[in-house]
Amino acid sequence: MYLPRLFAVEDVPKLHGFIEQFNFASLVTHNEGKLIASHIPFVLDRDAGSSGRLRGHVAVRNPQLAHLKAGSEVLVMFQGPHAYISPSWYVSQETVPTWNYTAVHAYGRSRMLDRAGLIILLKDLVHQNERLLEPPWDFDPQASWVEKMLPQIAAFEIPIDRLEGKFKLNQNRAPADRRRVVEVLSASPDPAQRHMAELIQQADPSKSRP
Secondary structure, three states: OOOHHEEOOOOHHHHHHHHHHHHEEEEEEEEEOEEEEEEOOOOOOOOOOOOOOOEEEOOOOOOHHHHHHOOOEEEEEEEEEEEEOHHOOOOOOOOEEEEEEEEEEEEEEOEEEOHHHHHHHHHHHHHHHHHHOOOOOOOOOOOOHHHHHHHHEEEEEEEEEEEEEEEEOOOOOOHHHHHHHHHHOOOOOOHHHHHHHHHHHHOOHHHHHO
């Protein structure tokens, strides 16, 4: 993606935390001139390699499975809070609308997992999403009805070769403009806009400048 230095995030632990928080992502693959995208949850293994590893699964009837089996390069796009920013909120004049957003892109080549790897993935996915529920639902891979469903999905992994993070949070605006945007978004009834206000407050433009 287009990545101006001012908005770039290169801290790998920070990018990993973002992936874990917004783990439902867009998986984009290409093979033989065709592009396909699916929207699926992922598990991140932080300690696998220098940038980590992603694991997920798709339906065996999904034509994207052929792309994954081919081992071509894939792109996984994680998106966090985003918000429209009106120029009327700025103290400065002669400005235009923009959109603040947070996103992380992960690149790598897919590898298929065997049945054992599929079971481990499903257990990890369930734990990842059930751990805060009371009581948590338990996944039993040996249940007869589960065994009948397992052949309908295929698991894969993506060792991450490259991570890109872009947090566009008004770092290019004057402090007074940023404070005004935070004030407006903080008063919004939309939780995503209030979250964006927090992110703008946390961003320090001076740390992003070369």
